[in-house]
Amino acid sequence: MIVIQPSRKQSPSASHRKATHRHHSDMDVTDISTRYHLDRQYGFVPQPVPFQRLPVAWERWETTLDEAAAGKLTHAEHILQLDGVQKVAELEKSRLWRDAVENMPILPIDDLIGHEMELRRAHQVLGFIAQFYAHTLSLTSPISIPRSVTLPLLKVSKELQIAPFITYWDHALDNWTLIDNTQPLSSNNIVSQTLFTGTADENELYMIDIRLELEGAVALEQLRLVAEQVTTSSEPDEALIAARLHRAATAIDSATQALKTTHKLVSPHAFYHTIAPWLRGPNLDPAHRVWEWEGADEVSGSEEMLRWVGSPNAGQSPLFPAIDASLGIAEDDKKKAFLDRVLPYMLRGHREYIQHLRSNGCPVRAYVEGRKRREKCSEASAASEAVAAYNEAVEAVKRFRTAHLSIVSQYILIPARKAEGLKRNHGYEAATPRNSPAPAAEGEGTEGKQSIGEVMGGLMGFLKEFRDATEGVTVD
Template sequence: MTNLLFFLTYSYLRHRNPEARPSLVSSPMADFSTIPPDHFLALSRLDGLLGSSESTYDTSTLAAHDFDVDNRTGFMPPQAPPSRLPSEWEAWELVLDGAIAEGLQLGDKPGLSEVEMGRSESWRKRVRELPVLPISALVRSETNLRRAHLVLAWTMHFYIHSLPPDVPVVIPSPITIPLFQICTQLQLPPVLTYADTVLYNWTLKTPSHKPTPALDNLQSQTLFTGTNDEQEFYLTSARMELRGVEALELMRATMDEAFVGDDLAMRRITTYLEKLATVIDDLKTLIATVREGCDPTAFYTAIRPWFRGADSDPAKRKWEFEGLESDPSWAYPSELSGPSAGQSSLIHALDMFLGVDEFSHSAALTGSSAAQTKKSAFLVRMQLYMPRHHRNFLNHLAANPRPLREIVTGAGDAKLLGAYNAAVGALKRFRDYHITIVTSYIIQPARRAAALRAKGEGEATAASEGAEAPLKGTGGTELAKFLKAVRDRTAAAIIES
């Protein structure tokens, strides 16, 4: 494909008219409640291209031309995702409804009653008795495929994590077969992802025709615990995604100016980078708001365990997918990590745009053990869990022929250098505070659980909290070491004057 219109429209206009200025104001939408008929989400789609070359752009929908990045909602869809599949797949919706209505409990919860265990097993029996529903009609709709992945992945996590910890994990074929078929179409792994918990898991509290959802008008569609703590955890990320829309527009405008590269362009890039530093600082402010609605102990003990993928199973059980053998093209997933903020394309985009990624996400930072050093770099691993068009967006940023960092180092412009360093500094401050949040919500609770275990007290509680050594995030990294290394290398990306 040629250079893509999303980034180059204004570059072309500047080339034709040097005084033209790219607008940083999102285009208005006449009716936010209805997607235009020519929008890619409203169109039928072709079959997925799982296994296709990463160097080939996906053209299965019109999202390929704009990377499914909306100028009002960024990586989130331009209107609330569907909350229900069509009637042909109502059986899936009903079993998920049942898990929520029954208030299923974690299978390793201390003091779990016989009644609670019986209720969980009755629900799992319903899942095993489901028919294997075909998805041939489902693949015509991108939004329905996303909803189907969400429903089946949430159902699978309810199924697995409500099991007693000494029971093998066998995912029944009524979940395995359609989930793998859907994953082939969407090029996503068969596990709960950030997209399932944040990007495609929201709706509006009050109907609105505003082009961008108000940050205080969001609510989650699906929850494991039904608690406000869990909802606020997801919505904190959703609000950050929406605030990040301006950052994406500033990136686009900067790349337009870099295409021209004259003195006027350098002055404009300086202004855009100064604004970008402010947006990143706002993201830091937003991540801090999680403390207002989500209690750290509730998150660690009652919410986070539902996220665990096979890579984080405290009993180290292998997930067996019943029916996997029914299609020779399916292979057992090489890794299954749970949802993680590391799967957000927004922060990765900031790293790539600023040229920080080569400092902050090197392969050496994926862990210290020999096995871990053989893994791909963190960014590449997390891309496997991102919607495929967002992966292409990051690939496009990485392939930018005029990287921002090279422009800054080669310009000899003190103001431009200062603005660039201010943006990198803001990203470093964001990571400083992210470490503070992770310490409060994961590291400190894990240490308390380990201390209980060491004293020989509360052994069941310590086991249920899944205290691990070394402690890992749901994305599979050795958490404290990784986050501090990323923060330090972000700071190292500041260019000396």
């Protein structure tokens, strides 16, 4: 269990910063923290504790989200399974809530500009509202997000330079608070702020992500220290480098163990049938609808931003792209294209840190390869400690990817195929709404009317390639 004392740092500035590509030797710890929102202890987990509520000027957004969560709105797919009075009641409850959303005033965001944490909270709240709105509509109804949500969400997203849609950052990384404020942040002292279903499974799903990220933070810091040493010292201490690489490998294995707790804490049935439907974006809409955004043309740059409205997923986490880049794990064209697609869903600072690592010449791997060359040229029989520890870290990444494949298979692929089989057997197909079919969201890898099973089947092959490519990265 990780136990870390709460940070007292000020929230980072929201000013836009252009990414530069410098070696670790040119960058101090403060620069990494303020520029890239990367904490030495917490990694990508935000500090201080994320905002739980916006200032009073935007209270209407907060109360609207509160009403959706407290009212336990029923997803449109689940309403289909209800009968009689209960179905009518749920439809009416959802309709009244959506009416309230449509009648919300269009709140200006001018006073949020320059306040990073408030902007993040606004993005999260509006993103959740958009999901509740879209997924309580009948599957035969077109989806048109009201101006009261579209305009501020696009403007906030533009300030943050992040996709105008709920992301992994919104539902996982920035969606936690302390259970006991008198105690430090730890894996058993965190709870989600906002849930779609209000279930323990959904809370644990998001908190597993936080625990995994906290373990991974240890690896990130050790790899940063190695990169710093090999780029600043004319005679790096190999024993110290090996020790740090070993600690990085151990931390990656701890992240893998955190991931594996999913089997114990989250039911595959609850994930696929209860939680996942709320997280789907246009690329996985069950009725293949185009999501329209009222008033979007009033916000400059909206057309470009609205290319990035794919479903949130763990691929939007910055953790393993950063670990891969720190270790110098090579990118083929497919992996490069994948990373380029998911970067817009990450917090700007995290995205820029990954880009920095991807372009800094892979100093850790370069050092290890140099040690291996000297080892081969030397008559000494002792193998390089650094080479062995580096390979240990790479193997730990492979073990994580193997565990991730198992999760994807059990929680998405198998349930999706079972669900599609039941639909075929019962002759069920959702009625086609007026604005169907939807084209694939840009960069999300879906084409036309692919089923979720087909999409995930393709993803499994893709993830296996990632895992297998890691195997060939060890320095031999």
